Amino acid sequence: MGLTLSWLSVIILIPLAGLFLRSLELSPEQFWAILSSRRTLNALRVSFGLGFAAACVNLVMGSIIVWALVRYRFPGRRLFDAIVDVPFALPTAVAGVALTALFAEKGWLGAPLAALGIKVAFTPLGIFVAMIFIGIPFVVRTVQPVLQDLDPEIEEAAGSLGASRWQTVTRVILPSLAPALLTGLALAFARAVGEYGSVIFIAGNLPNVSEIAPLLIVIRLSEFRYADATAIAVIMLVVSFVIIFAVNRLQRWARSRIPKH
Amino acid sequence: MTIEVKNLVKKFGIFAALDGVDLKVDNGELVALLGPSGSGKTTLLRIIAGLDWPDSGEVSFNGEDALAQGARERHVGFVFQHYALFRHMTVFENVAFGLRVQPRAVRKDEAAIRARVKELLDLVQLDWLADRYPSQLSGGQRQRIALARALAIEPRILLLDEPFGALDAKVRKELRRWLRSLHHEINVTSIFVTHDQEEALEVANRVVVMDKGRIEQVGSPEDVYESPASAFVHGFIGESIELPVQVESGVIRLGDRPLALAADGLAPGASRLFVRRHDMLVGPSGSGAFEGAVRQVRNFGPVQRAEVALLGGETIEIDAPRDKELRAGDIVSLNPRRYRIFAG
């Protein structure tokens, strides 16, 4: 037991403690100055804002995908079910170059979009697309098992009580899935905020416009501005902690509502 | 509301869940569908509710074609075996659900909904649980909430699928009595499904015994117990002694032993003789239809149960009154007070 804890602390705790110690070397004024600089604020806004927007898209599209995979039978269903995991498994650098090639002005999708006047690659829209890509599995894989295990009798009960299909879906099924949906949203959001590899190729990386926070950390490091890198990292880490905490609470809440037979 | 079912057939693949079922339930009755699992009783209940559809046949409510309506329009209260409570809603909201989803034109206002839910929770004696979630309730409480929820829509018919199946023995007995008195109070035509004969006999006005997708007998609890219409019913309801006998030229034989029992009107051939355990009267050797040796006696409750090896090769268990002294090794004769013989 003691051994486990010490290994864990060597591997995880010490590095993280180092990060926080570093940030403590900064005075509050310095810390604040770094965070409130225009470039930092914009980078955080890009990461958190687009990350949240992408997570919301994933929430909606993920629900639709789960519904199709669980409730309907269609040719290729099992294949598409397996494909959902690709963004998990595909190295982020590969995803990054692939999405860029796809959405670049001469790419398969970029060309038709450009004809419509929509530019994706090397704009904030590109960041958004990459964040959607990496977030898909989180919503699908958290909601899918819950929908699968949903008791078919509750839908029959709602129907026999006079509810229309729409009422059954919105008042009975979706609320039953709510904890899983929110968990999926939180996980997709956390991943999008911290994402680096799949985003930087397609982002354009223009400071204040299409520069994500993790990239700014890398840039500050390469400029040997360790204090700046540390401050940004600490803020992002704190947000990650809050998200994990929220997810754990959500899971506990969901468990407490499951009747014990 | 009267319910009439005519020649209902429902097949799942090659398995006939219902194989030509006819049934009429009168207004205000409390009917039990009793049968072993796979007898088609739940399928029949679900078809009446509109949750399943027959391959052919008729279902009518008060003479109106019920099959022309979906489950939503039928106004049937259905209590599911595992209750199917909405676990994200409080008890109050569960009961209110059927009222809240009504079309705007006929929906009650919030105050009326609250009053109605309160009334129903009072009826099932659980008004103090209004703000709890289903996961915080006991099985018996969930059962009663499911019932209150089904009653909220003022159903024309109340259907219950194995209403006590998931409860432990003690709660089950309490709820049986309660359901009977509740039915007396609200007087809605009700049908419940059970595989437990005691439950059916104790609660229902009328019992429908089903087997293999067919109705074997319909009658009062007394009828089906005292005058079983078929070998299946006799074997399924009450504890019976079953003996393979042979009927030939007016004589009934057990093995090669002729029995001193009347064989009037019986078709010749292999048959089965049924006697209730307590209908087998014990007498001194040589005085009855059967002869046998007592193997073992156990005393409990109001009776003593004796294992008797009959001449002719079968061993049976009988229930004799406690005042009759029986010992292992006694040679006795047995005389059936009442018996039935079914061909086959």
Place this chain on the structure above:
Amino acid sequence: MQIAEAVPLSPAAAKARAHAAAARDSLRTEPKAVRIVIITLAVLFLTVFVVLPLVVVFAQAVSRGVLAYLAALAEPEALAAIKLTLLVAAISVGLNLVFGLVAAWAIAKFEFTGKTFLITLIDLPFSVSPVISGLVFVLLFGAQGYFGGWLRDHDIQILFAVPGIALATTFVTFPFVARALIPLMQEQGTQEEEAAISLGASGLQTFFRVTLPNIKWGVLYGVLLCNARAMGEFGAVSVVSGHIRGETNTMPLLVEILYNEYQFVAAFAIASLLAMLALITLVAKTVLERHLDEGQDISDH
């Protein structure tokens, strides 16, 4: 009763019935038009966002022909990156196998204070930006880091060298094995171990003869995912590697460099190897999940 059967339904009644029969289906599913729209949306979305990027990788890799593709893979730089990637993956999978087994064992089989905290801790590398994971090692071992001076004095190179890359990768892939095993071991409980110990088995014997055989598919599952992530890790490794060509470039880093130098065929050739790794991992994962499900079914009955 026979009479009722013989009376045919009026056309109006037949129509009402057909309508009601359709209503039966609507209890548990949606109208056909809605179904089609939902399936189309799901398929379209997955095709655009997942299938096409995957296809693009292979299409770009062979866009100048198979020979150019093979030549790109035979470049010394490419070979060095492949070798380094395999080495780093082997190190971090090995370390995490041990860590994961021990951590899962401790969490599933014992009760102790701080257990919830420990579980949260294990999950942490999943939700931390990979860049931050790399950064913490720079802060520890970099020239200005806490151990930087000491390391320089003893002439030990961690950052911008293989040890740093292996460390960062181990950190990032830490949760995989433990996460795969904790639920499995919790579900199996401690009864079998207690039985083994009551029969006289030692702790190690119990582990190797009772616990390990029960969780072997779970171990394989964790190792598989751990390996895939270890080979594909980009952000954390990018921060600690220093990008020394032919020395500290793993395959994902080489993809970046080649791509930025407009050597698209070469970049996508390496990327295609990584994409294949991902696909093989997914197939193996599907097979393993079936094994894990079967194991559960048996223990349920």
